[in-house]
Amino acid sequence: MAVFQLLFPNAQLSRTDLTRKLGLSRMAVGEVAVEMQEHRIVREVGSLQPAGRGKPSPVIAIDTAYWRVISVDLSQEYVITGSLVDLCGRIVERAEMPQPRGKKALAVKDVVAFCRRLVGLAGSQDDPSEDSHAILGIGITMPGIIDPKGIVVRSVALGWTNVELKKQVEDALGIPTMLSNVTNAALIAERFLGESSENSMLISLRRGVGSSLCLNDQIVRGYTFTTGEIGHIIVDPQGPRCTCGKTGCLEALLAPSRIRQMIDDAPEKRTQILAQAGQVLGRVLSVSIGLLDVHDICVYGPADIVGEAFLGSMREEVHAIIHSEYRQVPELRRCEQGEDLAMRGQAVTVIRQFVPQIRQNIAG
Ligand SMILES: [Zn+2]
Known part of the structure; x- marks a missing residue:
């Protein structure tokens, strides 16, 4: 897995580089690389001629041609999106189905049928031909509390x-499956495919308000698997009524639908409304940021809301509250990835969990 982690998602390294970075013998790295090539996890993309004399060292990268991950995002309001993702975390094929309308809950059998459709897109699993792919696993992400055993x-x-x-x-379907909360999946995507560091926070302002x-x-x-579920914490007892029945929840103040409504009612106050919203979020989060010593914070939300008015004011508030001689203020930025963020993050989780098992399964 160490070799895979060094290459993920887009690095190309020679065996000599890998040997140096891993501190292993040339022979050990060579054996692992050959085995991973046989399992179609990595491939040779060229060779590097060392300075002076010596044999050229093969350059390897992740093999994107064979394995596919199925990733499904149940978090969007009107549509369920699914995709086939390669081992670099890149979406190579997509599918969609509508979310049920009105009060009707989504049926598990419909999710299963949708996954089966995606398996079909990867080609026949029983009769592998040239252009069919092996499925590494299925990842499904959604809003809500999910326990580690895969129960929603x-x-x-x-x-x-x-x-x-x-x-x-x-x-x-007989395919190993992993579930995760959508905000956690979004942070995984930012961590491995974006810019979040190993001590980071992601705030999501979408249908609801959450964090990871x-x-x-x-x-x-x-x-209780609810870290980051900050939407229904009361931050202003005099604030607006929330859909959950309480008064002044963070979500009641900051849900994008409410902010848009306020702007529609008073368009001339747009900048002020957004700045106030950013200030509220900064104030509410500052104690947690100070407590946890995070390095960077990424805000994931619609572009019409999470713009410079919002972020600038949030940044100022966080700075005013936590800055001191011995404490740095974390970097604060808008998440630049689009709607696929959580779907790609969930695929990354599946890749990191199941790639090491390819070799174990075949060895066993
Ligand atoms: Zn609430």
Whole structure:
């Protein structure tokens, strides 16, 4: 896995480079590289002639041609998106289906059928031909609380309570499956395909308001798997009524739909409304930022809201609250990746979990 991690997602390294970076013998690295090539995890992309004499060293990169991950995002309001992703985390094929309308909850059998459709896009799994691909695993991401065994404990948006989604997908399709919360998946994407560091936070302002936390390169889950679920914490007891029944929740103040409504009601105050929203978020988060010593924060939200008025004011507020002689203020930026963020992040989780098992499974 160490070789894979050095190459992921887009590096090209010679065996000599790998030997040096891993501190292993030339022969050990050579053996691992050959084995990984046989399993279609990496491939040779050229060779590097060393300075002076000596044999050229093969240059290797991740093989994107064979393995595919199926990644499904259940978090969007009107549409369910799915894709086939290569081992670099790049989407190579897409599919969509509509979310059920009105009060009707999404059925697990529909998710299974959608995954089956994506398996079909990868080509026949029983009769592998030249242009068919092997499926590494399935990743499904959604809003809500998900336990590590793959049970959706609660997803208000999907209307699900204690749904054994992982088991049902695996039983139906026979492909290892992983679930995750959509904000955690978004942070994984920012961490491995974007710019987030190993001590980072992602704030998501989309259908609801949520966050995700990465400390020492681990996504923090918490005692009841609800780390980052900040949407329904009361931040202003005099504030507006929230959809959850409480008053003044963070989500009641900052949900994009509410901010847009305020701007529609008073378009001339647009900049002021956005700046106030950014200030509220900065104030609410400052204690956590100081407590946890994060290095950088990424805000994931619609461009009409998370712009410079919002971010500038949030940055100022965080700075005013936590800056001191011995404490740096974390970097704060807007997430530049689009709607595919969580879907790609979930694919990365599957890749990191299951690539090491390719070799174990074949060896076993
Ligand atoms: Zn609430």
